[in-house]
Amino acid sequence: MTRDIHMVDVTLRDGSHSMRHAFTEEQVRQVAKGLDQSGIKYFEVTHGDGLGGSSLQYGFSKVNELKLIEAAAEECSQAEVSVLLVPGIGIKDDLEDAAKAGAKMVRVATHITEADVAKQHIELGKELGLKTVGFLMMAHMASVDKLVEQAKLFESYGADTVYVTDSAGALLPDQVTERIKALKDQLNCGIGFHGHNNLSLAMANTLAAAEAGATYLDGSLRCLGAGSGNTQTEVMAAVFERYNYKTGIELYPIMDVADDVVAKFMPRPQEINGSSLIMGYSGVYSSFMLFAQEAAEKFGVDERDILTELGRLQAVGGQEDLIYEVAREISEKKKQRTVS
Amino acid sequence: MTRDIHMVDVTLRDGSHSMRHAFTEEQVRQVAKGLDQSGIKYFEVTHGDGLGGSSLQYGFSKVNELKLIEAAAEECSQAEVSVLLVPGIGIKDDLEDAAKAGAKMVRVATHITEADVAKQHIELGKELGLKTVGFLMMAHMASVDKLVEQAKLFESYGADTVYVTDSAGALLPDQVTERIKALKDQLNCGIGFHGHNNLSLAMANTLAAAEAGATYLDGSLRCLGAGSGNTQTEVMAAVFERYNYKTGIELYPIMDVADDVVAKFMPRPQEINGSSLIMGYSGVYSSFMLFAQEAAEKFGVDERDILTELGRLQAVGGQEDLIYEVAREISEKKKQRTVS
Structure with a gap:
């Protein structure tokens, strides 16, 4: 059939x-x-x-x-x-x-x-x-x-x-x-x-x-x-x-x-790397990926930590600004840990 | 559990x-x-x-x-x-x-x-x-x-x-x-x-x-x-x-x-292209791929046609020479079609 x-x-x-x-x-x-x-x-x-x-x-x-x-x-x-x-x-x-x-x-x-x-x-x-x-x-x-x-x-x-x-x-x-x-x-x-x-x-x-x-x-x-x-x-x-x-x-x-x-x-092959894998694993909106990459670079933090946190926060499309806030927070926590 | x-x-x-x-x-x-x-x-x-x-x-x-x-x-x-x-x-x-x-x-x-x-x-x-x-x-x-x-x-x-x-x-x-x-x-x-x-x-x-x-x-x-x-x-x-x-x-x-x-x-990303897709679709041994690419180039034929034919012939590991024979045959048939 x-x-x-x-x-x-x-x-x-x-x-x-x-x-x-x-x-x-x-x-x-x-x-x-x-x-x-x-x-x-x-x-x-x-x-x-x-x-x-x-x-x-x-x-x-x-x-x-x-x-x-x-x-x-x-x-x-x-x-x-x-x-x-x-x-x-x-x-x-x-x-x-x-x-x-x-x-x-x-x-x-x-x-x-x-x-x-x-x-x-x-x-x-x-x-x-x-x-x-x-x-x-x-x-x-x-x-x-x-x-x-x-x-x-x-x-x-x-x-x-x-x-x-x-x-x-x-x-x-x-x-x-x-x-x-x-x-x-x-x-x-x-x-x-x-x-x-x-x-x-x-x-x-x-x-x-x-x-x-x-x-x-x-x-x-x-x-x-x-x-x-x-x-x-x-x-x-x-x-x-x-x-x-x-x-x-x-x-x-x-x-x-x-x-x-x-x-x-296409600018790069569509491979599954650590970041895209974490997105699927944590349930993060796919179009957040390039933003998270930029934020990770800007704040010097692990992209995967940003994405894991976005998943925990259940962030949704339209909340692109949150990606930078999350990156900033992770960066500050990292600095505090280094200082203390 | x-x-x-x-x-x-x-x-x-x-x-x-x-x-x-x-x-x-x-x-x-x-x-x-x-x-x-x-x-x-x-x-x-x-x-x-x-x-x-x-x-x-x-x-x-x-x-x-x-x-x-x-x-x-x-x-x-x-x-x-x-x-x-x-x-x-x-x-x-x-x-x-x-x-x-x-x-x-x-x-x-x-x-x-x-x-x-x-x-x-x-x-x-x-x-x-x-x-x-x-x-x-x-x-x-x-x-x-x-x-x-x-x-x-x-x-x-x-x-x-x-x-x-x-x-x-x-x-x-x-x-x-x-x-x-x-x-x-x-x-x-x-x-x-x-x-x-x-x-x-x-x-x-x-x-x-x-x-x-x-x-x-x-x-x-x-x-x-x-x-x-x-x-x-x-x-x-x-x-x-x-x-x-x-x-x-x-x-x-x-x-x-x-x-x-x-x-x-890694020399290239592991994408699925037409050739690797045809291999899965026709059931051709995965390690034949690079050989088929070389044979296609050498004989000026479509790599996918070689792989489809290898699938039809049920070629198995060890028959790498067959890949070149198949490519040669496809090339000759193509020439005959062009002539007639």
Whole structure:
């Protein structure tokens, strides 16, 4: 029996973190063209922190994201461009502009306990004729019951699909199975999963999600994404084929865009090092990684200690300033220990 | 409930492939010291293809492996050095020399259907007072019944432990579960698993093996190993801790040797690219990768086509010459197509 699933590539959105938001128009066109030709149906193009993310706090984009969305859409013969919108970072005007630029899908992302801030954005997405997705981030920080409650909110706003988003790469396969099954049992909309590879379990989690009934599965080429990156799109295509899922994706073309395009411009390989491992182990938001590296250098402390403390404090997206405060505190404690 | 497992690090043996067998004594000492201090109980030091592997066919070692085994053993306060022996490549004298140099464990490796060639080597290992392991390579190429039959041979020779070795990174988690469970049901000796990450499933497979009853689990620091490398040792330590397994390993020290020692000397990151992915997908021996790259360049053909054909031919270790023959044939077919 073959089962249809949709792979959603996020190289041009989650990968924006690893690229320090410096994608060029030419890079975006090449990736978009390659994805489209390989048979990918949906891929996301936005600043790493979503529409409107280009800012002092989150990092300025090199090229205006609307221009990138437009360029990506122009390269597509069959694929559709998705955009990410984090309410509070992006506003309704941004979504209208993105739709004009050619976006066909919006994924409205909130912290796992805050779906209620997304109502107007899902509704606007529907008015604009977009496919709409609720994207529940940091899913490891809430119980299964809380997840179901929040997912139901998204469904009640009209979302076509709701995602379990493992922003920290902290979930284990059986936790993914439990979460997806609960949503599948209690919701009627589509279910999706977005993984990060901090514990080297992104592929296992994605597979667990599909086996439990998720039909929208995120990945990125060469894992390009925040932290230690995402489930690897081209590998996922091969693994799903081994499991008799029907993805509609051809292997050589998807490998080609990974190896001949993305691998050529990525600034560093998406390895799992001590810091990204601690993030998954302690449950820290993946996009905190580059900030923690900078803070560790500035205050002369162990990056892993910063991340462990952020995990203990249950820091969430938007609290980037806290990273520096934590680093400063660790540094001061270290000095006191040296003095006393 | 905590469960005891033994992690076996193979950086200094499987990693030898990625290093083109060019480990220096200083590198080996640093890795050995770091592993020992982190609490690892067993780690392997040998040419990538086992004792005696240094040769024209498999690649010459930069430093004599006996010297490396001795250096590694000298750095250990509690850890023990293992050596790999592939009958036909290594001989009994090599094992005697390795034991003199300080090896405390021998893993006798055969193709999944050829355990019967290992009898004398397991027996010699026992005579020498070594821990003995049967290492059944390319485990994806045989049925579960065949695996059990071959594992029983190793047990009958006196092996303390028998491994399911996924040399091609081709097994899926449920296949690992099925294989380990069958061995657990039908054998009395210890069970081990050695994974490769070609399908980004090494960690998932290792976890599946532990859950099914394997207590010896292989990994390498920063995944340094043949093909796309092994299960990542330092990540495994963290993941097993999340699952309440007791590994005896401290996280910061094991991360330090991975990031501050191994990452500094590895020639390239252990990413999954099109070629290593095709190897996992088609079931090709991981140590064929560098040969296939060379052959592809020499004959001007797509490396992936060579690997796909090797998978179809069910090529096994020892058939390295076949890689060039296959490349030549693909090249000639390509020329004929161009002409006609």
